[in-house]
Amino acid sequence: MKRLKLLLKFVAATLGVALAIATVFLVPTIWGKPWSYEHFTLRVLVGEFMHSPQLRGRLGVGVPFTSQSALDDLSPAAHQATMKRYDDAIAMQERYARPEGEVDALSYDVFGVFLRDTRAANGISPYTITHLLGPHVQVPEFLIQYHAVEDAESAESYLQRLSNVPGALQGAVEFARYRAESGYVAPTFILDRIVADATAFAEPTAADNPLVTEFAQKLTTSGVEDAPAYVAQAERIVEAEVYPAFAD
Numbered sequence: 001m002k003r004l005k006l007l008l009k010f011v012a013a014t015l016g017v018a019l020a021i022a023t024v025f026l027v028p029t030i031w032g033k034p035w036s037y038e039h040f041t042l043r044v045l046v047g048e049f050m051h052s053p054q055l056r057g058r059l060g061v062g063v064p065f066t067s068q069s070a071l072d073d074l075s076p077a078a079h080q081a082t083m084k085r086y087d088d089a090i091a092m093q094e095r096y097a098r099p100e101g102e103v104d105a106l107s108y109d110v111f112g113v114f115l116r117d118t119r120a121a122n123g124i125s126p127y128t129i130t131h132l133l134g135p136h137v138q139v140p141e142f143l144i145q146y147h148a149v150e151d152a153e154s155a156e157s158y159l160q161r162l163s164n165v166p167g168a169l170q171g172a173v174e175f176a177r178y179r180a181e182s183g184y185v186a187p188t189f190i191l192d193r194i195v196a197d198a199t200a201f202a203e204p205t206a207a208d209n210p211l212v213t214e215f216a217q218k219l220t221t222s223g224v225e226d227a228p229a230y231v232a233q234a235e236r237i238v239e240a241e242v243y244p245a246f247a248d
Contacts (some may be wrong), residue, residue, distance in 0.1 A: 033092065033095060037096045037099075037108070040092060040093070040096065041111055044089045044115070047085060048085075049061075051082070051085075052072055053068075053070040053071060053072060054071060054072045054138075054139075054142050054146075055072075057142060057146050057147055058142065058146045060146075060148065068153075068154070068157045069156075069157040069158075069160035069161050069164065070161070070164065071135075071139060071142075071161060071164045071165070071167070071168040072135075072168065073168075073171055074135060074168060074171040074172040074175055075171035075174050075175060076174055076175050076178040078171070079175060079178075083119065086115060086118060086119035087119065089115050090112075090115050090116060090119065093108075093111070093112055093115065096108075129172050129173075129176055129186075129194055130186065130190050130193075130194070131189075131190050131193030131194055131197060134172055134194070135165075135168040135169050135171075135172045136169065136172075136194065136197065136198050136201065136246060137197070139165055139168050139169075140201070140210065140211060143158065143161060143162070143211060143215075144210050144211065144214045147161060148218075149215065149218035149219055149222055149224065150222045150224075151222065151224060152224060152225065152226075155215075155219060155224055155230045158215060158234075159230065159233050159234060159237060162211065162234060162237040162238065162241070162242060163237055163241055165241065165242045165245055166241055166242070166244070166245035169245045169246070169248070170245070170248075173248075198246045198247070199246075199247075201246055202242075202243040202246045202247060206234075206235045206236075206238040206239040206243070207235050209238055211234065211238055211242065212231060212234045212235050212238055215230070215231065215234050216231045216234075219231065
């Protein structure tokens with residue numbers, strides 16, 4: 001019994017030390033100034049990865065405790081949060097001394113250019129929706145080409161993402177209005193193309209829309225059980241939720 005108590009005390013002490021060490025290194029890496037510059041760059045890149053469900057989907061990487069059915073947030077609030085993250089990252093990089101080695105110094109400079117250029121591009125981009133880019137183009141493309149359907153769980157996630165399409169479109173509309181308040185209004189030819197493309201997307205019956213037909217093909221290829229039921233749900237969502245959102 002004494003040996004068991006001693007063993008438990010030793011294990012508890014060891015775990016306590018390990019937790020203390022982890023706290024010392026992880027807390028600054030996640031919230032404060034990381035111990036090393038490499039940890040800082042990793043934090044920035046991982047942070048951007050975590051803030052884009054569609055990027056994770058494109059890369060085919062699932063992250064525990066994160067939604068596999070979300071779409072990117074295109075609202076003004078999300079845009080402002082992105083700007084703050086880059087402002088904070090630029091300020092944080094300046095707290096590290098530029099390395100003396102040629103290769104390390106070049107890496108430092110390139111990452112600085114990446115941060116500033118990305119921040120500038122996000123800061124001056126006047127439109128979230130054009131005839132070439134925007135959720136009305138990129139969300140269907142993402143769902144059709146990149147959302148893998150391999151089992152019941154991923155099929156359910158696909159259906160949830162279909163239901164999230166109206167929210168993604170609404171976020172982009174809110175951002176367009178937000179930019180319009182600053183004087184950024186898309187030229188008429190862009191607006192006309194957006195309306196024409198959105199209208200054309202909603203012209204086929206829901207059963208013939210690629211969001212449904214490609215989903216049905218993925219279900220068949222993967223051999224998911226109850227595929228017809230999933231396809232029927234997709235048809236209902238496209239008809240009742242996605243098409244009205246595109247019409248709006």
